[in-house]
Amino acid sequence: MALTKSLSRLDHPTLQTHGEGGERETLLALSQRKLNALGMPVCYIDANQRYRFVNRAFLEWTGKTAPEVSGHEIVEVEGRELYQLYHAYIEAALSGERVSFERQLSSAKRNAFWIRVDYYPDRGPRGEIRGLLATYTDVDNIKRLELEAGEREHRLRVVTDSVGLPIFYFDRALRLRFANKPYGVYIGAPVEDLLGQPLKNFVAADALSEMQGYIERAFAGATVSYDRKERPASGELRWVRITLFPDREPGGRTGGAFVVINDIEDDIRIREALKSQEAQLRLFADNIPGPIAYLDRSLRYTFVNQAFANWVCRPQDQIYGKTPYEVMPSDVTAFLRPIIRRAQEGENVEYERVGVSVDNQRRWMHGRIAPDLDGTGKVRGLYCTEYDIHDLKLIEQALATREEQLRLFTDNIRTAATASSTTRSFAWWVSIATTCSARLPRTCWVPMWSNSSGPTSSAPRKARASLTSARAWTPTAGSDGCAIASFPTSASTERSRAITSSATTSRI
CATH class of the missing domain: 3.30.450.20 (PAS domain)
Incomplete structure (x- = not known):
């Protein structure tokens, strides 16, 4: 560096080559002025570890005067304790090694701050180490x-x-x-x-x-x-x-x-297991003939089976994320809207309706919407199922028709008839409307039993009176285990004038 060349003039043999003593003094004064102009502290230490030159910035940093530093050993200026910490760097530089290290410096004008010290060996013409040049840089902010x-x-x-x-x-x-x-x-x-x-x-x-x-x-x-x-x-x-x-x-x-x-090895395994379970669940659900669906809290489909997709005529992936009002016909959603609202309030709702099947057949359906509750009891979704009950409805209607025909037949028999089942919890009682005297009610209920010795249980609570001919009948076993009896009108009572019969049903 440029400073090394200037400081080389401090060497007496070298300086003698430039002229006599007056010229040497002039050059030293010039070097001093140049180095004092630097804001960076600089000093020169000879091979005996004595300060031979220091600039003004060095004296300001150390808070010492030139006489207190120049010509004195480092140990005298720095103190023995501090010298013990850094003397290894000085010895390394005097052996010809370029040395740099960081340390803290304290002065009268400033609290302890970080500086970087660089030692540059000074070699003579024959390569011998004559001393070292030391520079000090403020690196406190960087440090x-x-x-x-x-x-x-x-x-x-x-x-x-x-x-x-x-x-x-x-x-x-x-x-x-x-x-x-x-x-x-x-x-x-x-x-x-x-x-x-x-x-x-x-x-x-x-x-x-x-x-x-x-x-x-x-x-x-x-x-x-x-x-x-x-x-x-x-x-x-x-x-x-x-x-x-x-x-x-x-x-x-x-x-x-x-x-x-x-x-994520464990997550992958759990994910694969869940995928397998979901595939099994979907296979099971897709083979259920009735529609199955699940609605989340916002009434959007998150699961439907194949039967549901077939019913609304859409692929399953086009149903997910949509609401019932976007998927199903308007007449169906109008019917289901109040039912869904009740289910959202936590109620299990069942219903029956006539719907149109995939093949455009009108069929009776039985549906159920059940709320899915979370740990706090709030509804987080709805389970929706429907299944076909059309055949059951047809059987029910056929039975109702046959019962009506039987009722019409029994209502037109001139002899009172009744039947009581020994295997069921109900019995038929034939009410006989007759024009009786004021002592008898207009309608008389006739109890029937399945054995000739009389009743095996208490008489019906609805029994209002017994005909005088109740002892005269002979029970006959029917094909369904019922007892059938008939009462001739002539044996009932002398007060009976006209007999009409009607069938009614009551529990024992």
Whole structure:
């Protein structure tokens, strides 16, 4: 450096080549003025570790005068305790080594601050070490920033080590700049040995090749992730999810990327098991002939079986996410709207309706909408089912028709008739409307029993009177286990004038 050439004039043999003593004094004064103009403290120390030259900035930093420094040994100026800390650097410089280190300096005008000390060996014409040139640079702001960055890095390392997931950081040159301990365990190498190395030195070639495309997207500013099978240091091939987070600098440029590796082997297995169960459930549901559906809290379909899809004439994937009012005919939704509203309030609702089947046949359907309650008792969805009851309705109507015909037949028999079942909890009672005297009611209820010895249970509560001929009948066993009896009108009572009969049903 330029200062070295100027300071070489301090050497007496060298300076003698420039002229006599007067010229030497002039040159020394000139060097002093030039070095005093520098804001950087500078000093020259000879081979005996004595200060031979110091500039004004050096004296201001140390708070000493020129006589207190010039010609004195370093140990006298700095103090023995401080000298013991840094004398190794001085000896290294006097042995010909370029030395640089950082230390704190205290002065009367300023509290302790960080400086960088650089020692430059001064060699004579024959290569011998005659002394050293020392420069001092204020690096307090830089050092404090470094300390703060070191503290942040320490906190980051504590946090990332505690997370338990392998995490590392690389710059745009694809060199590793940070890695936590779990990453070292993951690849089976100390992270301290990997810092500064390119990724290709420790990342498998196929893994790095697959990652390359995602790295370009991360450098473009996107957060990306992908799944792959990797074999960590443990040797077991496992599914992992690799996520890359871009590191954006204040100017907006991406300076690197963080990589987080998450083991998802168990999640993949659970996912595959759930897929298998869902396939079994769908196979089961699709083979149920009746429509089945599930509505979420917002009344949107999240599950339908094939029968439901066939009924609304849409593929299943075109039904998911839609509401019943977007999928089903308007007349059906108008009928179901109040029923759905009741189910949303927590009520299990059943209904019957006439609907149109897939083949355009009008058929009776029985439906049920049941609320799905969460742990707090709130409705989080609705189960909806329907099944065909058309054949049952036809049988029910046929039975009602036959009963009406039988009732019409029995109502026109001139002899009162009744039947009571021994195997059922009901009986038929024939009411006989007769024009009786004022002592008898207009309608008389005649009890019937299945044995000739009389009743085996208490008489019906609805029995209002017994005819005097009740003892005269002879029971006859019917084909269905019922007792059938007839009463001639002539044997009933002398007061009976006209008899009409009507069939009614009551429980015993």
